[in-house]
Amino acid sequence: MLKRVPQNFARWAARLAVPAASALLSVASLAAPRPLAAQEVAGRCTTTDSIAVRGALRVNEARIRTEAGLTKGNPLNFPTLQRSLKALYNMGEFDDVQILCDLETVPGKVLTVVQVKERAILGDITVSGPKAISERSIKDKIDLLIGRGIDPLQVAKAKAKIDSVYEGAGYYLAQVTIDSTVMSDGRIALHYRIDEGRRLAISAIDILGNTSVREKSVVGAMKTKPEGFFFFRKGEYDDDKYVGDLGERIPALYARLGHVDARITKDTLVVDRTKGKGLVQITVDEGPQFRVGSFEIAGNRHFNTEDLKKFYPFDGNENKTLTQRAKGLVFRRPEAPEGVFNQEKWDAALEKVNGVYRDNGYLYASVRPVVERKFVGADSAPTANLRWEIDEKNPAIVNRIEIVGNDFTSDDCIRRQIFLVPGGPFNQQLLIRSYQSIGNMNFFEQPMPFPDYRPINEQGDVDIVFRVKEKRTGSVNFGASMGQGGVGFGGFIGLEQPNLFGLCKSGRLNWQYGRFFNDFTATYTDPALKGTRLSGALSAYRTQSRFIVGNLGQNIRTGSQFRLGLPTPWSYFSTVAVSYNGEAATFTSGQIAGSCSRNCFRSNVGLEYQYDTRVDMPFATQGSLRSVQMDFSGGPLGGTVNFQRLTTEMRGYALLGQFGGSNPGSQPIKLTMGMTARSGVLFGNSGPFFFQQQFAVGGVMFGQQLRGYPEFSITPQGFNPNTDQFRSDPASFGNAFMTMTGEIGLRFNQMFYFNVFADAGNNWASARQINPTRLFRSAGFGVSTVTPLGPLGLDMAYGFDRTTVNITSGRIVKDPRWQFHFRLGQLF
Numbered sequence: 001m002l003k004r005v006p007q008n009f010a011r012w013a014a015r016l017a018v019p020a021a022s023a024l025l026s027v028a029s030l031a032a033p034r035p036l037a038a039q040e041v042a043g044r045c046t047t048t049d050s051i052a053v054r055g056a057l058r059v060n061e062a063r064i065r066t067e068a069g070l071t072k073g074n075p076l077n078f079p080t081l082q083r084s085l086k087a088l089y090n091m092g093e094f095d096d097v098q099i100l101c102d103l104e105t106v107p108g109k110v111l112t113v114v115q116v117k118e119r120a121i122l123g124d125i126t127v128s129g130p131k132a133i134s135e136r137s138i139k140d141k142i143d144l145l146i147g148r149g150i151d152p153l154q155v156a157k158a159k160a161k162i163d164s165v166y167e168g169a170g171y172y173l174a175q176v177t178i179d180s181t182v183m184s185d186g187r188i189a190l191h192y193r194i195d196e197g198r199r200l201a202i203s204a205i206d207i208l209g210n211t212s213v214r215e216k217s218v219v220g221a222m223k224t225k226p227e228g229f230f231f232f233r234k235g236e237y238d239d240d241k242y243v244g245d246l247g248e249r250i251p252a253l254y255a256r257l258g259h260v261d262a263r264i265t266k267d268t269l270v271v272d273r274t275k276g277k278g279l280v281q282i283t284v285d286e287g288p289q290f291r292v293g294s295f296e297i298a299g300n301r302h303f304n305t306e307d308l309k310k311f312y313p314f315d316g317n318e319n320k321t322l323t324q325r326a327k328g329l330v331f332r333r334p335e336a337p338e339g340v341f342n343q344e345k346w347d348a349a350l351e352k353v354n355g356v357y358r359d360n361g362y363l364y365a366s367v368r369p370v371v372e373r374k375f376v377g378a379d380s381a382p383t384a385n386l387r388w389e390i391d392e393k394n395p396a397i398v399n400r401i402e403i404v405g406n407d408f409t410s411d412d413c414i415r416r417q418i419f420l421v422p423g424g425p426f427n428q429q430l431l432i433r434s435y436q437s438i439g440n441m442n443f444f445e446q447p448m449p450f451p452d453y454r455p456i457n458e459q460g461d462v463d464i465v466f467r468v469k470e471k472r473t474g475s476v477n478f479g480a481s482m483g484q485g486g487v488g489f490g491g492f493i494g495l496e497q498p499n500l501f502g503l504c505k506s507g508r509l510n511w512q513y514g515r516f517f518n519d520f521t522a523t524y525t526d527p528a529l530k531g532t533r534l535s536g537a538l539s540a541y542r543t544q545s546r547f548i549v550g551n552l553g554q555n556i557r558t559g560s561q562f563r564l565g566l567p568t569p570w571s572y573f574s575t576v577a578v579s580y581n582g583e584a585a586t587f588t589s590g591q592i593a594g595s596c597s598r599n600c601f602r603s604n605v606g607l608e609y610q611y612d613t614r615v616d617m618p619f620a621t622q623g624s625l626r627s628v629q630m631d632f633s634g635g636p637l638g639g640t641v642n643f644q645r646l647t648t649e650m651r652g653y654a655l656l657g658q659f660g661g662s663n664p665g666s667q668p669i670k671l672t673m674g675m676t677a678r679s680g681v682l683f684g685n686s687g688p689f690f691f692q693q694q695f696a697v698g699g700v701m702f703g704q705q706l707r708g709y710p711e712f713s714i715t716p717q718g719f720n721p722n723t724d725q726f727r728s729d730p731a732s733f734g735n736a737f738m739t740m741t742g743e744i745g746l747r748f749n750q751m752f753y754f755n756v757f758a759d760a761g762n763n764w765a766s767a768r769q770i771n772p773t774r775l776f777r778s779a780g781f782g783v784s785t786v787t788p789l790g791p792l793g794l795d796m797a798y799g800f801d802r803t804t805v806n807i808t809s810g811r812i813v814k815d816p817r818w819q820f821h822f823r824l825g826q827l828f
Contacts, residue, residue: 119149123187129194170237173197255343261287361395361425535565559583643684708778708799
């Protein structure tokens with residue numbers, strides 16, 4: 001009896017030496033009786049009598065036959081079988097495909113069998129273990145379809161992609177394992193299990209090829225840092241930061257130092273996977289250091305050449321801004337020597353020139369910077385000849401200004417904050433300032449979209465559109481508390497609407513009550529009286545002092561004030577105001593209780609000038625404030641006191657840096673530095689009944705702010721440790737003061753601010769005694785936020801110059817310590 005012996009032809013052909021025609025057929029598997037010669041078997045299998053499909057359970061046989069392309073009677077050769085096998089594998093449905101020759105099933109006939117092994121069906125994909133990278137990001141790398149056959153190659157490729165993602169994030173020790181499980185319906189579930197390990201730590205960074213720039217300077221310009229001694233210097237590798245270092249930060253450093261042709265020729269990351277450490281090696285070609293040569297300007301018509309040359313950064317007359325000086329103090333970095341080309345300064349000057357053109361209506365002007373590299377002289381000194389090629393085009397005129405989204409706030413109210421006018425030239429700086437002023441109103445959600453400006457004709461005239469979104473501005477707040485230590489029951493009721501009737505008028509009622517205080521205040525403010533540029537404010541108050549002043553006890557002040565603001569044609573940001581204030585005082589306890597119930601009256605006229613360019617209120621990050629206020633009481637105005645009072649305040653803010661979006665309309669985290677100086681003097685005699693017109697220094701609630709010290713504790717006689725927010729002394733009040741504050745703050749958004757600060761200040765009996773070298777010092781940190789009850793601040797400060805009396809010796813000794821301060825509402 002003949003025995004069927006199927007064989008894989010690849011192995012069979014390796015054992016037989018047959019003619020070329022028989023060898024071509026060896027791609028198939030042949031079966032033949034043993035007595036037959038090899039040549040006879042091979043010859044019979046080259047022509048098929050019938051075709052069969054075996055092993056197909058899910059895939060339709062007709063489809064397999066069609067893809068295979070085999071027909072009976074046609075000769076089988078190597079190219080034919082190769083095309084068939086390739087077409088069947090390309091279906092993506094099989095793990096194995098063989099073409100066999102069966103000579104036994106049908107005696108005397110040649111049966112060509114297509115033997116397939118179907119792939120398992122994918123039923124589910126799960127991922128576990130990712131923490132540093134989101135699970136969704138991992139699944140996006142797995143290009144497998146549920147319900148389709150599982151391709152081992154695609155499974156392996158997905159694993160490789162996941163490995164690449166982790167390597168890009170610095171996790172070179174991450175391991176990915178794949179588990180498979182048979183589901184109840186026979187399909188296969190794949191589970192990608194990830195062990196991230198820890199991120200690769202950079203042990204060192206080697207800079208090779210540098211001769212002019214120190215390795216420390218190059219590494220200092222990078223965001224990729226080697227691990228250090230302190231816990232926060234982890235040295236974790238981040239591929240995005242590293243790419244930014246190579247493509248931006250290192251070239252920018254060299255360009256700033258005159259090496260404009262510097263390039264990175266090679267970078268290598270040597271990874272020790274057993275220790276999780278990495279060594280970064282960067283090879284640089286510094287190129288020559290170019291010095292500044294000639295400079296010229298071409299194409300300018302609106303501005304003369306001398307005016308534009310003021311922006312040239314290499315004339316030796318550079319005036320640094322406050323922000324640049326602040327950054328120089330905080331972030332020390334290498335600077336190019338005098339006369340060496342600095343790409344950063346060149347770019348900054350170009351932006352200033354573009355800004356000047358935009359501020360004068362030339363919105364479409366273009367300034368093309370040209371840096372012509374030459375080697376001059378016998379020693380071929382590298383020289384950069386510079387040129388601005390200007391195409392001014394036509395100036396743009398503002399056609400129309402639209403405001404969109406203000407459902408409650410009137411257009412006129414918003415337009416008072418816009419410094420551009422229809423029919424006038426476009427001005428980029430005024431557009432930005434208008435945008436900031438509308439944001440400072442605090443009537444709209446932040447961040448606001450930056451205004452759109454679009455051309456409307458061939459001349460380039462523009463329409464400007466401001467887009468706002470209203471937010472709730474009014475508030476009603478109330479509360480009560482029961483204090484210990486004799487404080488007793490207290491509470492507050494407040495009603496405030498800063499945008500009455502949508503006309504930017506504001507009204508406020510506030511009542512605070514308790515054992516030590518009983519205050520009522522009502523205020524109404526109109527920024528445009530009867531639609532004019534005059535502003536007005538009217539307030540009335542009755543205030544019972546929160547503190548007891550020695551043997552004078554507590555006092556009650558009742559009065560009202562009218563304030564009239566006048567337009568200032570010389571400045572958009574200046575305000576001049578005149579005010580009148582009438583106030584009566586009486587005392588409810590102490591030795592003079594009831595002795596000043598009729599004739600203790602103060603009649604006062606005030607003059608005020610204020611220049612304010614601050615932005616990002618209420619936590620300013622840029623701009624300045626300058627304020628001078630003079631009060632004249634008594635004399636021809638009447639009343640029982642006669643004195644003059646002068647106070648000044650100066651604030652300046654410089655943006656040190658920001659984290660996040662840099663485009664207008666975004667709300668990045670901003671790092672800022674601020675300086676504040678306040679001073680005041682009082683001439684004449686405020687009398688015993690209006691002592692509060694004198695100056696109290698210390699704390700944050702009642703007098704001039706000096707954190708680290710209790711309320712009223714800084715007196716003309718020195719530090720008084722026996723005062724607090726409920727007790728004071730007539731000797732605590734002086735006729736002259738000075739306080740200064742320096743701070744570095746982090747503004748997270750319009751609602752939250754953190755800062756570190758240093759305060760200094762003192763209180764004197766008269767202006768002649770002012771001595772800026774004798775100040776009480778403190779330092780600390782604080783956090784501020786805006787709540788429905790008003791601004792809220794918490795400060796912790798260390799008073800360096802606090803003193804106390806030694807009980808044993810009776811001598812005054814130093815007693816520096818921490819002081820906690822709480823600020824709320826109008827006390828902010």
